[in-house]
Amino acid sequence: MFGWAITFLIVALIAGVLGFSGVAGTATQIAWILFVVGLVVAIVFFLSGRRTRI
Structure with a gap:
């Protein structure tokens, strides 16, 4: 992710530098969503992997 x-x-x-503001905005939003989803998944995996089994 x-x-x-x-x-x-x-x-x-790159799109922002070239002046494609619509593409730059969309790509920024997609990057933000993927980062948040990846962070949530990483936290879930971290917490679920630390449980001790009795």
Whole structure:
């Protein structure tokens, strides 16, 4: 997830430099959503992996 978020962030930066504000805004929103989803999934995996089994 984080790899895709970085990819979309780079696309947004390049589109912003070239003047494509619509594409840059969309890519930024996609990058933000992927980052948040990746963070939530990472926290869930971290918490579920720490349980001790009796």
